[in-house]
Amino acid sequence: MxxxxxxxxxxxxxxxxxxxxxxxxxxxxxxxxxxxxxxxxxxxxxxxxxxxxxxxxxxxxxxxxxxxxxxxxxxxxxxxxxxxxxxxxxxxxxxxxxxxxxxxxxxxxxxxxxxxxxxxxxxxxxxxxxxxxxxxxxxxxxxxxxxxxxxxxxxxxxxxxxxxxxxxxxxxxxxxxxxxxxxxxxHSDHIDYPDFDKMFNSIQKDELRVADQLKERSQRGKTKVAIVLGVSVAVMATPVYAAFQYDWSDVVSHKSGIESALQAGYGQSIEQSVTAHGVTLTVHNAFVDDNRTVLLYTIKPGMETDGAEIRYDQMVLKDSEGTPIEGHYYQQWNEEQGVYQGYFETDWVMSENQSDLQFAITGVRYLQDIQEDITLDPKDNNTQKFNIQKDGIEAVEVQSFQHTEDQIMIRSNVTFTDTALKEQTWARITAYDPNGNMFKETESPVYGTEGATGAYSSTQIFNEQQFKERADHFTFTYTHEKERTDGTWNVDLSLSRQQMETGSVKKEMDIPLQSLDGEAKISSLVVTPTQIRLTIDHQEDYYRLPYRTYQLEVGGRVLEGYVSLEGTLNPNQTELRFEQFDSSLIDVSSVANKPVTLIAKDRVDEHAGDQTSIRLTNISTQPQTVTREYAGFLINWTYYLKDGNLYVGSSSPESTFGGINQTYFLDQGEKQYLTPLYFNDLDNKHTEVFQDFKGEDIDLYVSNYTTKKPDGDLRIPLNSNK
Structure with a gap:
């Protein structure tokens, strides 16, 4: 045929x-x-x-x-x-x-x-x-x-x-x-079919991948727009059909390049399983290009979990020498299939045509949420302490702060009898109405930060009226290991670059970023069908690029990007990653001289503070607010005592002020820093605490602060070395 x-x-x-x-x-x-x-x-x-x-x-x-x-x-x-x-x-x-x-x-x-x-x-x-x-x-x-x-x-x-x-x-x-x-x-008598002859001719062009393959499709206003770059070499894509055993769309929804590769049939079908102690690990698909390696896996648990979270003592990819390859995983419960679906992603890429690897998990831990009733008084602004003395947790202290006019901030500090549980416990306060409905936070909560005394601290923002007037039942909720299955599950993999070759373009660059403080330059570009990575070299260790939004414009099409914090970080390099946001792949085989531009938006610059002091006087339990000018901005300072601790909040009505990052005071000439409790980059609000404050007055100094330039976009053409 x-x-x-x-x-x-x-x-x-x-x-x-x-x-x-x-x-x-x-x-x-x-x-x-x-x-x-x-x-x-x-x-x-x-x-x-x-x-x-x-x-x-x-x-x-x-x-x-x-x-x-x-x-x-x-x-x-x-x-x-x-x-x-x-x-x-x-x-x-x-x-x-x-x-x-x-x-x-x-x-x-x-x-x-x-x-x-x-x-x-x-x-x-x-x-x-x-x-x-x-x-x-x-x-x-x-x-x-x-x-x-x-x-x-x-x-x-x-x-x-x-x-x-x-x-x-x-x-x-x-x-x-x-x-x-x-x-x-x-029976299709009622169907008006499209022009199949025209469609077949278009499909043939797509198969042959001629340079003008996108012309007709772009006129139709839909779909696969190729990413084309001003470089001279590309490898032809030869995908292998990947078995569609599961619906992976939710699991890889924030990895849109992998989602696109699945839909287009790229990747190597693995379908290898190992079962031990009632637990089955299956590796379904592998995706390898010059940017990353991604494995799609499922775990069939050895007991009923009702979709509760499971974790592992270790999940790792090993090379042929048994050397661990660093990576991270994400998974979701598939109720219909009774399995956990996930992906394991690493920056490791194959250097040879064939690689023998091993994917392994060690120790399956079945978790559950424990709820301990607490007699929290939502109208009491003092610190309330509740002894838990259970599951390695000693106690939890709960504090409330006025966050905005109609919002309240709940700060919980957990102390442990078993400190090893700090990294495993998702501790928070839950509030319920008389009907048993749980109140949701009005902002994304922050869990597991280091508290002022080394405790596990969480910050949650609630609607004040709901929390104080409508809530009648509170619990301290935390995640605890219910059961575990000890053992090791190994799946041997033989990954072939020939089977998975999807094409790539690599280009060394030397494009200075002259608008940034210090010396920085774009040094390399790697393009694969699922992702584009741009590397920026800088002399300063762990230099923070002063932008919040990154985009790559290719022939009028825009890809959204982000600063990567994954893998082993090079202190003198920053990597930007860009993925497709729709169902199409980046077509690296159609290389042409189309304009490619890096766009950086929402500039936020960090500045060192000066020797100007902010004097806070008559400190008491009564909140006070003073307004002072600092670096040309009006800053509101709100301060008060609570449980013997001094709390200092700062904010500014000026939209170009980013916020105070941290303050300090001088003790016999030595800088003593306050401990940050809350910072919101959007509304420039910042809250700090000085533990066990003694006295009535204090002179504070700004360690550093930020300013915003919402219109300070940066556009850098990547087609030339100028």
């Missing part, structure tokens, strides 16, 4: 699948196109069950689009021009009743099915797939497939309840709806 024959054998089934799943003509055409691009990139001639394999790819593409464009799918909620379909058998009571179920009504009901139900119906009645095949494609149990089919047909029947009273020769309306749905979806 040729590519042409394959395309015209399955194009209508794929297009109808896309149309029913996406409910949008343009999306259906685009996804149908990309499905066959993915198919032709694979070794499809050696696939045993070709139709099921193609439908698997089509369904995964559709589900990815649905997850990415939930709002967009609702925006254009129509299929095709609707016609009344009267081709019904009328020589039976059954046919007479179902004749009343018009094409438009049936089409409307199909469109309104939930995504999970519509996917099963589509695969069953368009793909002609068995329950077992659908089970494998969607990675759900066969019983779940049957129940979803039944539920879908039942939902459609409910909208025609007045037909249920008709007895059609012993058959139920549910059976007849199934027959009607099958006939409706299988």
């Amino acid at each position: 040729t590519e042409h024959e394959l395309f015209y054998s399955y194009n209508k089934d794929v297009y109808r699948t896309c149309l029913y799943m996406l409910k949008n003509i343009q999306d259906a055409e685009d996804v149908c196109h990309d499905v066959f691009v993915t198919v032709f990139r694979q070794d499809w001639r050696n696939v045993t069950h070709l139709k099921a394999w193609i439908m698997r790819i089509a369904m995964n593409h559709c589900l990815n689009v649905i997850r990415k464009n939930k709002v967009k799918n609702d925006k254009q909620d129509h299929l095709q021009k609707q016609h009344e379909h009267e081709a019904l058998t009328r020589d039976s009571v059954d046919g007479m009743v179902m004749a009343k179920l018009s094409f438009a009504e049936l089409e409307q009901q199909l469109r309104q099915l939930p995504d999970k139900l519509r996917s099963v119906v589509t695969l069953r009645y368009i793909g002609d797939l068995s329950v077992a095949e659908i089970s494998e494609i969607l990675n759900i149990r066969q019983g779940t497939v049957r129940s979803r089919l039944h539920k879908a047909l039942k939902l459609m029947r409910k909208k025609l309840e007045y037909y249920e009273k008709v007895n059609m020769k012993g058959r139920t309306v549910l059976n007849t709806v199934e027959s009607k749905v099958k006939n409706h979806m299988k």
Whole structure:
């Protein structure tokens, strides 16, 4: 079979699948196109069950689009021009009743099915797939497939309840709806198909990867825009089909490059498992390029967890010599499959065509949240202490502070009898209303910071009225190891660069960043289909780039970036990483001289303080506020005593002031720093504490502060060395 024959054998089934799943003509055409691009990139001639394999790819593409464009799918909620379909058998009571179920009504009901139900119906009645095949494609149990089919047909029947009273020769309306749905979806008289000849020609161009491959697609206003850079060498991408055993979209949602690679079929399928002590570790896929290595794995626990968190004594990748390779992991509970899905990511990359590695976990720890009732008085501003004396925790002290006019800050300090638990405990205060509903924080909480006395400290911000007036029950909540399974689970991996080669571009650069203090320059650029990394060299150790937002503009398209804090940090280098935000990959094989520009926004500069002192007088338990000018800015200083400690807050009404980072006082000429408690870069509020303060007055000095330049954007072309 040729590519042409394959395309015209399955194009209508794929297009109808896309149309029913996406409910949008343009999306259906685009996804149908990309499905066959993915198919032709694979070794499809050696696939045993070709139709099921193609439908698997089509369904995964559709589900990815649905997850990415939930709002967009609702925006254009129509299929095709609707016609009344009267081709019904009328020589039976059954046919007479179902004749009343018009094409438009049936089409409307199909469109309104939930995504999970519509996917099963589509695969069953368009793909002609068995329950077992659908089970494998969607990675759900066969019983779940049957129940979803039944539920879908039942939902459609409910909208025609007045037909249920008709007895059609012993058959139920549910059976007849199934027959009607099958006939409706299988016969395509009502479908206006796209120009398949034109689509096939476009797919062929995509396969050949000619330089102008994006011209037609960009005119369609959708999708895969290649990232093209002013360099002279690129490696042709040769992807290998990656098995879609699970839905990974939620797990890798903040690793959009890997999500795009999954959808496009890149990566090496591993599918190797090891089971010991009732726990199964499976490595499903591997992605290796010149920026990183990512493994997708699942853990099937050896006991019921109800989705509670599990951790490990160690998760590590080892090279052929047994040397650990540093990395990090993230995972989520998949309730339907009863497994934890996760990824392990490392900056390690292959230097040879073949590498033998070992992925291992040691010690599975099953965690649970423990709640201890505490008699917290929300209206008491004094420190309240509660003895826990349980699970290695000694006590918790709770303090409340006025945060804003209508918000309250709750600060909890935990002391331990077993200090090893500090890094394992997620301790916080929870508040409930009389109905048992938990109040949520109004800002993202901060857990596990080092307190003034070495305690574990957490900061939570609540609505003051809710916390003080409506809450009637409080608990001290912490994470504790419930059980554990000791052992080691090793999966041997043989990663092949030839199998996973997805193309890369490396370029050494020497572009000075003259607008920054000190000497700094862009030294290198690495482009792969899943990520772009830009390295900045600087003389100052651990230099902090003075921007909060980074973007890379490539031919008018913008990629969002961030400063990487992962892996082993080089004190004289800063790395910026950029990933795709949609379903397309960075196409490094289409290298051309298109403009590439680094954009840095939201500049925040840090300054050393001077010898100007801020004198605080008549210090007492009564909060006082004084306003002083500092470095040309008006700063409000609020201070008071609480439990023998001096609390000092600073803020400014001026939007270009970033905030006070830290203050100190002089004790016999030696600087004594206050301990930071809270800092918000958005509203420049900062709070510090001086433990066991004695006296009525103090002179404070600013150690450092920041200023903002919201319009101080930096634009650096990367196409030249000027």
